[in-house]
Amino acid sequence: MKFRFCGEGDCPDWVLAEIHANLALLTIEQLSQVVHHVTMCILGEEIPEDNIRTIFGISKGTMDTPKAAFACIRFLLVSAARFNTESSVFATELQQLGLPKDHTTVMSRVLDEYVGKIRAKLGQSSLTINELQDVTSSVPENTVNCIQLQFDIKNEIVNGVPQQTTHRININRSDIPVLLKELKTAKGFMDDYDYESKHSEFK
Numbered sequence: 272m273k274f275r276f277c278g279e280g281d282c283p284d285w286v287l288a289e290i291h292a293n294l295a296l297l298t299i300e301q302l303s304q305v306v307h308h309v310t311m312c313i314l315g316e317e318i319p320e321d322n323i324r325t326i327f328g329i330s331k332g333t334m335d336t337p338k339a340a341f342a343c344i345r346f347l348l349v350s351a352a353r354f355n356t357e358s359s360v361f362a363t364e365l366q367q368l369g370l371p372k373d374h375t376t377v378m379s380r381v382l383d384e385y386v387g388k389i390r391a392k393l394g395q396s397s398l399t400i401n402e403l404q405d406v407t408s409s410v411p412e413n414t415v416n417c418i419q420l421q422f423d424i425k426n427e428i429v430n431g432v433p434q435q436t437t438h439r440i441n442i443n444r445s446d447i448p449v450l451l452k453e454l455k456t457a458k459g460f461m462d463d464y465d466y467e468s469k470h471s472e473f474k
Contacts, residue, residue: 275360275364276364277350278350285343289342295370304326305326305337309341312341314385318341348378348381353390358382362375402424406421408420414441418441418447
């Protein structure tokens with residue numbers, strides 16, 4: 272079955288599974304609170320993990336299920352906003368996927384209220400997924416002639432949720448000049464690429 276909120280495509284299997292395993296089992300009050308937090312996260316606020324734990328009534332260190340539910344709701348709202356899905360159509364399609372009617376009412380009401388802000392935020396952040404914030408270097412222990420590069424990434428999508436992440440790699444000192452040369456070459460290609468003139472026919 273094709274869904275308009277998925278761009279006339281299939282609903283991902285993980286979303287369908289999450290709807291049946293978790294979202295459909297939440298109370299209306301729980302869903303309303305979680306959807307509110309998800310919406311605020313989409314608009315740029317930090318994920319309030321303590322509040323999410325409280326809503327689900329779980330202890331610290333057991334966040335797998337709430338994170339999955341959080342990611343599912345985020346996918347549903349963002350996709351519906353991205354593909355200009357009317358709230359009535361959104362509600363109908365969620366019911367077709369197995370979400371109870373009262374639950375779909377909550378989701379469609381939030382979409383109606385925040386769709387403009389969500390679309391604006393998507394437009395602002397469309398090129399900032401996996402955004403490189405900083406690169407630092409250090410000498411790792413128990414290595415010979417190596418440098419460790421640390422990459423701080425903003426808005427890396429982890430389990431459907433944008434998060435601040437850090438990645439570290441060890442590289443031989445002799446490879447640093449080669450890497451730097453290749454990066455400068457790539458930057459040169461990007462600087463010389465005249466996007467406006469090459470894509471003027473689409474204006």
